[in-house]
Amino acid sequence: MTTHSSTLLEQLKAKFDKMGQDLDTHLEGLLHSKPITYWDYIKTDALLNLQEQRTVHKDEMVFIMYHQINELLFKMILWEIEQIADKKSLDSKFFSERLFRISRYFDMLSSSFSIMGDGMELEQYLQFRHTLTPASGFQSAQYRMIEFASTELINLIDARFRNEIDRNTPFEHAFEHLYWQAAGKDHKTGEKSALLSLFEKKYKSQFIEFMKKYNDLNIWTLYKSLPEDTRNNKELLNAMRHYDHTVNIRWVMAHYHAAGKYLVSSTGQVEEATGGSDWRKYMHPKYQRRIFFPDLWSEQELKEWGITNLASYAKLE
Numbered sequence: 001m002t003t004h005s006s007t008l009l010e011q012l013k014a015k016f017d018k019m020g021q022d023l024d025t026h027l028e029g030l031l032h033s034k035p036i037t038y039w040d041y042i043k044t045d046a047l048l049n050l051q052e053q054r055t056v057h058k059d060e061m062v063f064i065m066y067h068q069i070n071e072l073l074f075k076m077i078l079w080e081i082e083q084i085a086d087k088k089s090l091d092s093k094f095f096s097e098r099l100f101r102i103s104r105y106f107d108m109l110s111s112s113f114s115i116m117g118d119g120m121e122l123e124q125y126l127q128f129r130h131t132l133t134p135a136s137g138f139q140s141a142q143y144r145m146i147e148f149a150s151t152e153l154i155n156l157i158d159a160r161f162r163n164e165i166d167r168n169t170p171f172e173h174a175f176e177h178l179y180w181q182a183a184g185k186d187h188k189t190g191e192k193s194a195l196l197s198l199f200e201k202k203y204k205s206q207f208i209e210f211m212k213k214y215n216d217l218n219i220w221t222l223y224k225s226l227p228e229d230t231r232n233n234k235e236l237l238n239a240m241r242h243y244d245h246t247v248n249i250r251w252v253m254a255h256y257h258a259a260g261k262y263l264v265s266s267t268g269q270v271e272e273a274t275g276g277s278d279w280r281k282y283m284h285p286k287y288q289r290r291i292f293f294p295d296l297w298s299e300q301e302l303k304e305w306g307i308t309n310l311a312s313y314a315k316l317e
């Protein structure tokens with residue numbers, strides 16, 4: 001036995017003693033354990049059995065699987081955001097490295113959106129979409145959690161109500177005025193559509209808890225709490241701006257164009273979305289103006305948000 005093996009055995013003994021466990025029993029267990037395989041570790045059987053079509057149209061599979069890929073990437077993004085939130089002493093290196101990981105995932109989501117736009121036959125989509133009503137990607141809980149964890153609530157409040165809401169507003173009240181309520185609420189009667197009420201029934205209490213947790217731990221608040229020289233670090237600033245731009249303009253525009261391909265006919269007739277929103281107005285960043293880090297943009301950049309693709313959006317020199 002090498003000295004390294006003896007050291008390892010001593011370390012293992014110390015570990016199991018601490019847990020009140022017998023090292024020899026665990027070593028015996030190792031003698032009989034099965035070798036690990038790729039399929040057990042990655043859980044390929046479970047993963048590849050999650051795709052169930054509701055229709056006979058082959059392209060519905062593209063639609064289902066691409067949404068599942070999105071949800072996996074959303075999970076990877078939330079994983080990184082959580083690491084930023086949990087980090088004890090946050091420095092610009094750790095912060096920007098994690099932000100660039102997140103941005104790479106969102107870059108991937110934005111550039112791959114053509115899988116939706118170009119990757120399905122229009123006729124098939126127009127038929128299988130009827131079996132989805134009233135469901136919509138709008139009901140992706142992880143997408144909403146990414147928003148709550150990225151910025152302060154005020155930046156997610158519908159612009160029409162921002163003057164009435166501040167940090168002392170109860171979370172329940174703020175929730176009712178989030179920008180996305182507009183997609184599912186009749187503003188004259190206040191009545192909620194099935195899209196919205198089903199979504200809230202499933203996730204509202206979880207969202208309120210999550211909003212509370214990230215009230216002081218969201219990316220924007222954490223960034224603002226850093227010392228001035230760290231905040232002005234070019235690398236970190238670029239990472240912050242890149243993230244905001246990728247999520248709130250690039251991805252949103254890719255999504256909007258895909259919706260346009262399927263929901264606007266060659267004669268210009270606009271179809272109703274499965275979720276039932278006034279989607280052309282609701283989804284466009286020039287109307288929605290969702291901006292995670294508003295102070296990091298110049299007046300000009302804010303003025304042209306979602307209208308012109310300014311070169312400065314890409315990188316500060």
Ligand code: HEM
Pocket residue numbers: 066067070071116117135136137138139140143180183255258259260262263273274275276277278279282283
């Ligand atoms: C052909 C593909 C797609 C079309 C036509 C489409 C269409 C739409 C429409 C019209 C809305 C507005 C709400 C409604 O009334 O339904 C919406 C919202 C949404 N969709 Fe999609 N979508 C597509 C693919 C995707 C994919 C792949 C995802 C990824 C998970 C996604 C995520 C979302 C999200 C998060 C919202 C809410 C956005 C917001 O509140 O600003 N969509 N979609």
